[in-house]
Amino acid sequence: MKADLPGFITDPNRNGSARYRVRVEGDKNCRITIAVEPDHPNFLDYYQAALAILLELQKDN
Incomplete structure (x- = not known):
């Protein structure tokens, strides 16, 4: 799947397989x-x- 999804990142987990994540702009830890x-x-x-969860958490802070 090739799409421009804001905040979508792929990074390896500890055993090398891909882990798919979503984050909000400006907060690399969330x-x-x-x-x-x-x-x-x-x-x-x-x-x-x-x-939606991340944006709600960001709004609460």
């Missing part, structure tokens, strides 16, 4: 791991839910 891979049919639902 991230949520997405439980499914980008080719999963419901990936965008997971991504949007994670982003």
Whole structure:
């Protein structure tokens, strides 16, 4: 899946496999791991839910 998703990052976990995360701009430490891979049919639902949570947390601070 190739798309421009704000805040979407991929980084390796401790055993080298990919971990997919969402973070808000300006706060590198506030991230949520997405439980499914980008080719999963419901990936965008997971991504949007994670982003909504992060934006809500950012608004509360």
